Amino acid sequence: MSTTLSTPPGIGREDLARLAEHWDEPRSLRAWFTTVDHKKIGRRYLVTAAFFFVLAGLSALVMRTQLARPESGVLSPQEYNQLFTMHGTAMIFLFATPMLFGFGNFLVPLMIGSRDMAFPRLNAFGYWVFLFAGLFMWASLPFGAAPNNGWFAYAPLNQDQHNPGLHMDVYALGLLFLGISTTSGAINFIVTALKLRAPGMSLNRVPLFVWAIVATAFMVVFALPALNTDNALLFLDRRFDTHFFDPGGGGNVLLWQHLFWIFGHPDVYIIVMPGLGIVSAVLPAFTRRGVVGYPLIVLAIVAISIVSFGVWVHHMFATGLPQLSYSFFSAASTIITIPSGIQIFAWLATMMLGRLVLRAPLLFVIGFIVTFVLGGFTGAMFALTAFDQQVTDSYFVVAHFHYVLLGGALFPILAGIYFWLPKITGRMYHEGLGRWAFWLVFTGMHVTFFPMHLYGLFGMPRRVYTYRSDLGWDVGNLISSIGSYVLALGLLLVLIGVVHAIRRGRPAGPDPWEGDSLEWSAASPPEAYNFPVIPCVHSLHPTWDERTVESTTTGATKDRILSEGKRTLFTSELDARPERAAPMPEPSFKPLVLAGVLLVFFTALLLGAYPVAVAAVLAVAATIAAWLWPPRRPDEEIGIAS
Amino acid sequence: MTDRGGVVAAATGVEALTTEEPVGRPTGWWGMVMFVATEATLFACLLGSYFYLRFQHGPSWPPEGIDKPKLLIPLVMTGVLVPSSLPVVWAEHGIRRGQPWRLRAGLAATLVMGLSFMALLVIEYQDDLQHFTMTTNVYGSLFYVITGFHGLHVSVGLMMIGWLLAASLRGGSFGSHRHERVRNAAIYWHFVDTVWVAILFTIYLSPRL
Numbered sequence: 127m128s129t130t131l132s133t134p135p136g137i138g139r140e141d142l143a144r145l146a147e148h149w150d151e152p153r154s155l156r157a158w159f160t161t162v163d164h165k166k167i168g169r170r171y172l173v174t175a176a177f178f179f180v181l182a183g184l185s186a187l188v189m190r191t192q193l194a195r196p197e198s199g200v201l202s203p204q205e206y207n208q209l210f211t212m213h214g215t216a217m218i219f220l221f222a223t224p225m226l227f228g229f230g231n232f233l234v235p236l237m238i239g240s241r242d243m244a245f246p247r248l249n250a251f252g253y254w255v256f257l258f259a260g261l262f263m264w265a266s267l268p269f270g271a272a273p274n275n276g277w278f279a280y281a282p283l284n285q286d287q288h289n290p291g292l293h294m295d296v297y298a299l300g301l302l303f304l305g306i307s308t309t310s311g312a313i314n315f316i317v318t319a320l321k322l323r324a325p326g327m328s329l330n331r332v333p334l335f336v337w338a339i340v341a342t343a344f345m346v347v348f349a350l351p352a353l354n355t356d357n358a359l360l361f362l363d364r365r366f367d368t369h370f371f372d373p374g375g376g377g378n379v380l381l382w383q384h385l386f387w388i389f390g391h392p393d394v395y396i397i398v399m400p401g402l403g404i405v406s407a408v409l410p411a412f413t414r415r416g417v418v419g420y421p422l423i424v425l426a427i428v429a430i431s432i433v434s435f436g437v438w439v440h441h442m443f444a445t446g447l448p449q450l451s452y453s454f455f456s457a458a459s460t461i462i463t464i465p466s467g468i469q470i471f472a473w474l475a476t477m478m479l480g481r482l483v484l485r486a487p488l489l490f491v492i493g494f495i496v497t498f499v500l501g502g503f504t505g506a507m508f509a510l511t512a513f514d515q516q517v518t519d520s521y522f523v524v525a526h527f528h529y530v531l532l533g534g535a536l537f538p539i540l541a542g543i544y545f546w547l548p549k550i551t552g553r554m555y556h557e558g559l560g561r562w563a564f565w566l567v568f569t570g571m572h573v574t575f576f577p578m579h580l581y582g583l584f585g586m587p588r589r590v591y592t593y594r595s596d597l598g599w600d601v602g603n604l605i606s607s608i609g610s611y612v613l614a615l616g617l618l619l620v621l622i623g624v625v626h627a628i629r630r631g632r633p634a635g636p637d638p639w640e641g642d643s644l645e646w647s648a649a650s651p652p653e654a655y656n657f658p659v660i661p662c663v664h665s666l667h668p669t670w671d672e673r674t675v676e677s678t679t680t681g682a683t684k685d686r687i688l689s690e691g692k693r694t695l696f697t698s699e700l701d702a703r704p705e706r707a708a709p710m711p712e713p714s715f716k717p718l719v720l721a722g723v724l725l726v727f728f729t730a731l732l733l734g735a736y737p738v739a740v741a742a743v744l745a746v747a748a749t750i751a752a753w754l755w756p757p758r759r760p761d762e763e764i765g766i767a768s
Numbered sequence: 769m770t771d772r773g774g775v776v777a778a779a780t781g782v783e784a785l786t787t788e789e790p791v792g793r794p795t796g797w798w799g800m801v802m803f804v805a806t807e808a809t810l811f812a813c814l815l816g817s818y819f820y821l822r823f824q825h826g827p828s829w830p831p832e833g834i835d836k837p838k839l840l841i842p843l844v845m846t847g848v849l850v851p852s853s854l855p856v857v858w859a860e861h862g863i864r865r866g867q868p869w870r871l872r873a874g875l876a877a878t879l880v881m882g883l884s885f886m887a888l889l890v891i892e893y894q895d896d897l898q899h900f901t902m903t904t905n906v907y908g909s910l911f912y913v914i915t916g917f918h919g920l921h922v923s924v925g926l927m928m929i930g931w932l933l934a935a936s937l938r939g940g941s942f943g944s945h946r947h948e949r950v951r952n953a954a955i956y957w958h959f960v961d962t963v964w965v966a967i968l969f970t971i972y973l974s975p976r977l
Contacts, residue, residue, distance in 0.1 A: 244795040313802040317795050347802055351810035355817065359913070368909035370817070376906035378824045378832060381817055388813075472936055596846050705792040751931050754948060756941040761847030767866035 136179075136682030137658050144689040149241070149654035153711060161714035162246035163654060164235050167253045171228030171548060174724025175221050175328075176621075178260050178689060182216035185209045187614055190574075196595035206591035207274040207295070212267060214277030215297065218397065219304055220260045222535045227311050228401035229542055232341040232550060234315060236645035236652060237333045239324025239661045239668075240711050241694035244317040247717050248310050252720030255307035262728060263300035265294065273297035278390065279360075280402035281371035281382035286364045295364060295732055303573035303728045305354050312346035315339050322694060323702045324644070325686070326663035326674075333643045333666075334417060337424050339402025341431040342396050348435070350393035356385040365734075380445060387438035395434045399427065399529060402469060405491050405636040408538075408545050410472060413640040414486040416667055419472040426465035430645060433462045443514040452511045459509035466502060470495065486560030490541035493568045494533055501529030517587075522582030528575045540567065547624065548638045552650040553631030559623040566616025572610030577602040608761070642667035647678065658686070660686040660695050663702070720749045771825040800952040804959045807921075811963050813890045815970050816918065818910050822974075829975055832908045837911075841892045842972045845885055846964065849922070852881035853961045855931075866944035869937055875933040878957065882926045889919050911971060917961075918967050922974050927961045 151157040161167070189209055192200040203210065231249065235242055243249045267271040271292040275284050284294045319340045323332065359370040360382070367377025371382050406417050417423060439447065439455035473495065482488065504526040510515045540563075547555050581602035581626065586593060593599055619715070637646040645671045648656055661668060661675035677686075685704065688695065693707045727742035822829050856875035861869025866890060894911075902912040932953050935941040942950055 167810075171831065245799060248799075268936050309806055313799055313806075317798040321793075322800055323793050347806045348809050351806055352813050355810060355813040359817070361911060362902075362909070366902065369906040369912065370821070370909055372906075375909070376821070377909070378821055378906075380824075381820055384820065385813060541870055696792065696795070708795075739884065747927060751927075754931075754949065756935050756946070758938070758940035759946070761943065763945065764940065765866050765945035766868060766943045 132511065132763055137687055138634045140689050141689040145658065145687075146653070148689075148692040148704075151654065157713060159718055160250075160709060160715050162242070162713050162717075164243045164246065164249060164252050165230050165550075165652060165654075165656075166226050168230075168232030168248050169755050170253055171224050171231055171256065171379075174257055174551075175225035176259065178220040179225070180711065181264060182213050182221060183370060183614065183617065185213040185216075187610060189213065190607040190610040193593075193603050195604070197592050201591060203591045204270075204274070207589075208267065208270070208272040210274055210344050210589060211265070211273045211279075211297075214271060215263070215301075215737065216260075216392070217531070218277060219301060220256075220263070222397040222531065222539075223308060224256050224260075225539055226342070226397070226535070227308075227315075227403065228320055228340075229539075229546070230315055230722050231311075232556045233546065234336055234339055235322065236549075236648055236656055237336055237643050238319065238322060238327060239644045239663060240318065240322035241313050241462075241656050241660070244322055245675045246370070247711050247714055250714075251305045251717035251720055252311040252314070254718050255310075255724060256304065258721055258725040259300055259304035259307060259728075262725065263296060266296040269639050271296060273300075278386055279359075279382075280386075281379040281383045282373075283601065284360055284364075284382070285371060286658070292732060295361065295589075298361040298364070299728045299732050302354055302357050302361075303724065304681060305350055306724065309350055312343035312350075315343040316347070321696050321701045324661050324663050325695065325697055325702055326661075327668075327702045327705045329360055329700055330421070331636040331663055331666045331668075333494060334406035334423055334427075335403040335643075336505055337402075337427050338399045338406070340750040341427045341525055341536055345399070345431050345434065349389045349396065351389075353384045353389035353393075356389070359385075361731075380442075383442055384438070385477075387441040388435070390441060391438040392431075392434045394530070395430055400536035401494070401535045402427075404538040404542040404545075405473060406469075407493060407643065408487050408491050409476050409480075410643075410667070411545070411641040412483045412485060412491075414483070416475065416642065417472060417482040418475040418479060418489070419468070420666060422468055426468045429465040430462060433458065433465070437462055438507060440514065441741055443508075443511050443524060456509055456511050456558025460506065463502065463506055463509075470499060470502075474551065485686065486555070486564055487541045487545075488556060489564040490537050490544065493564060494537035494541065497529055497533030497537060497568075497571065499531045500529075501526060503545050505530060517582060519587055520582040520593075521586045521588055524588050525575050525578035525582055528571075528578070532571055532575070533615070537567075540564075543624065546645075547627055549633030549645055549648075549650050549652070550633070551628050552634055553627045554634045554638060555623050555627040557632060559619055559626065561642065563616050563619035563623060565617060566612055568616075570609050570611070570616050572730050574606050575609070577605045580606045637669065642670045644668050647675070659726055660688070662686065714753075716749060716753045720753070721751060793947050796948045796952050797955075798803060800923060800955045804955060808959065808963070809964065811918075816915050818970055819974075821906055821910060825906065831905050834904075834907060834956065836976050837972045838895075838977075839972060841888055841895070842968055845888045846893070846968055848881050848888065849885045849964050850930060850961050852878045852885070853958050855881070856957050860947065860950050860954050863936075863942050863947045863950055868939075868942065871936050871950065872933065873940060875929050875936065879926065879929050879933060882922060885922060886919065886926070889915070889922075892922055914967060916973060921960050921963070925953075925957045928956060 139230050151161055151163060188201065189206065190205060192198055207505050231243070239595075263273070273279070273296055274293045275289060275297065279294060279297055319332070319336055358366070362368040363370050363372060369377040371377050373379065433699060437455055437459045439451055440459045443452060479650055504522070508526065525768055543558055544555055547553070548579065580598040584598060586597070586599045593603075603747050634650050636648065639646070643651075644661060644663075657678065659682040660680040662678070662681070664673040665671040685707070686695065688707050692710045692712070695708055696705045696708050697703055698705055723742050723745045727746065728737050730736070730738035730742055773786025825831070832845050859871045859878075862874065886942040894913070900908045900911075930949060935949075
């Protein structure tokens with residue numbers, strides 16, 4: 127908690143006291159379990175996703191240790207299978223998306239000038255489900271029952287007769303469980319961005335980061351059902367002897383791949399898009415100007431989120447589909463590089479036209495551009511069917527997608543951590559530590575993954591637990607393993623930097639970077655109610671804009687202070703005209719209870735305790751019914767005709 | 769819920785009463801529409817899988833040994849389910865005018881029609897199960913999983929309708945100023961109805977083409 131602010135002009139002491147009374151949550155164990163504050167939930171998302179990142183990263187280090195030398199025996203093949211599957215699955219589903227959702231949770235209400243998300247309790251529920259689903263999946267590893275089929279879990283290897291045990295049941299159920307969290311979070315982002323923007327923030331004044339989060343959320347809404355269908359059918363095949371992926375019963379193994387990649391390719395952008403949004407949010411503060419080509423970037427974001435649904439077959443160029451479909455998807459995959467390219471050139475132009483302030487966040491942004499462009503370059507190569515068929519399932523692919531994902535998600539995430547740490551914690555990080563971390567991460571990343579292009583081209587297949595020494599892959603693998611330790615060291619320095627900032631950092635003040643978006647006009651860390659006065663937005667860079675600033679000080683009006691009750695302002699979807707002040711919910715145990723009951727449900731399904739699962743479903747229905755039960759009000763108030 | 773800081777007082781003042789009648793679309797409406805959108809995509813994936821597996825399967829569909837689906841019961845089911853949206857619409861319009869009796873009567877009618885649909889589904893299953901089951905072949909898997917998944921959605925919709933009915937019978941829940949929950953449940957119910965038409969075409973009519 128920050129110390130009490132001096133009263134800004136335009137808002138009285140009584141108003142501040144009333145806001146604090148309605149919004150502040152006590153510091154108690156009960157409050158910890160019942161909170162609906164988007165900032166606390168956002169922080170939890172960040173910390174929990176970072177924890178899963180550490181687990182998935184350690185899995186990768188163990189694998190690199192195994193692969194450092196030919197025919198080494200650090201891991202058995204079975205252990206290796208589980209580790210590489212958990213590494214991929216956790217990095218994609220338990221780290222990248224939730225981490226970016228964590229940023230979104232913390233930042234979207236602050237950036238749009240709201241006091242919370244549209245559905246605060248649903249937000250809390252989404253976090254608990256994410257936590258439980260992550261623990262559900264990782265808990266299988268000590269039992270030797272972790273998923274072992276690769277993160278995309280191809281049929282027929284995922285079928286019971288080829289892969290007995292609980293491994294792929296954990297995968298199917300864990301991802302279905304997690305999907306509840308991702309979907310509810312996505313819907314929450316969309317509605318928040320549509321209805322809760324500060325007055326005056328019409329669509330052409332919405333920060334690029336928020337555009338990116340909303341586009342991501344739309345992709346989640348339309349892509350995740352394909353993965354959920356896939357996993358539900360897989361579980362039915364494994365447990366209840368249906369035949370969806372079983373050619374013996376008339377099913378088809380390629381159905382798995384189609385559904386998986388109809389989800390999977392949009393998912394690449396679900397991961398990368400918020401990262402690109404972070405870049406667009408970081409750049410103005412370190413180039414001292416707005417991002418060049420705002421409308422073009424918005425159009426690029428929207429175009430990518432639509433076209434990404436039409437390129438999935440480029441993951442299946444080696445499956446023997448008709449030639450015509452290859453041509454179509456090859457063309458679509460080539461087209462999607464255009465909007466991505468527009469964004470890259472817009473950022474380069476911003477840096478060229480602006481005055482660079484070379485601090486750690488900007489270093490990571492530059493690292494992002496270099497790495498992501500290299501990954502995009504090999505990506506354009508894969509769009510060509512002939513080349514793809516040549517290198518499919520080799521380490522070249524591993525190199526490509528690590529360039530894209532570390533470049534497109536990890537570097538922006540690290541930039542975001544350094545950039546918003548002062549806002550989240552109220553403390554400044556140590557710049558020297560940040561720079562060291564950047565150079566170690568950047569060097570480690572390229573030393574690890576660049577050689578993979580080469581030994582991939584020399585024929586090393588992915589997903590092998592070891593290799594013979596006469597194949598000429600020894601040196602490359604050793605270099606990669608050394609690089610991975612450097613990368614890990616750099617990431618350790620990031621962690622040390624964060625802990626150091628929280629413990630020893632100097633107070634940051636509300637706006638250490640002189641940033642342009644609204645979160646920099648709130649306190650650091652923000653008050654429970656975010657803004658004493660909800661601003662009236664007059665431009666795309668509200669914190670740089672005097673009229674917007676004035677609207678929260680001398681120009682403050684009662685309808686934007688809203689100190690009577692726990693309320694925030696709803697505005698119209700396109701033009702953000704004020705509609706009404708709406709009450710926001712109080713803290714509640716119900717989100718935690720509902721997530722807990724769902725955990726019981728999925729665990730019961732996994733262990734085959736179906737009566738328990740049925741009981742859990744009834745408990746879920748009862749909890750939701752109680753959650754939404756309307757409070758009883760007098761007839762005049764609800765409007766009953768007499 | 770306890771009344772902290774005069775929330776009720778704030779919501780019952782003259783200003784609140786004149787402005788409470790939702791101005792613009794409420795957040796709940798958007799939330800439900802997005803939820804229905806993601807659910808509809810789920811059904812699209814299932815029905816897409818049906819056609820994919822069907823056309824990959826070969827010429828005979830349903831596979832040898834299974835008759836083409838009979839149409840009588842499914843058509844009756846359609847006749848029961850699709851019109852069941854009308855009482856919901858009527859009920860919703862009623863509560864918007866502050867007439868709780870219309871809400872109750874409309875919901876009760878829909879509840880009866882929805883339950884009849886579920887009863888017909890059970891009868892339909894009893895007949896089908898004598899010929900093939902979910903494990904017979906991929907046709908059986910698709911048939912039971914898709915219709916069962918839809919049946920599940922109808923059940924959820926019926927729970928919503930029943931829940932609304934219970935809340936409206938208690939009184940003090942809905943009126944011309946407070947009907948967001950009615951509207952949201954209605955959207956879900958219309959969705960469940962509409963999807964059934966797609967299922968009717970896919971599961972029952974398309975194998976006869």
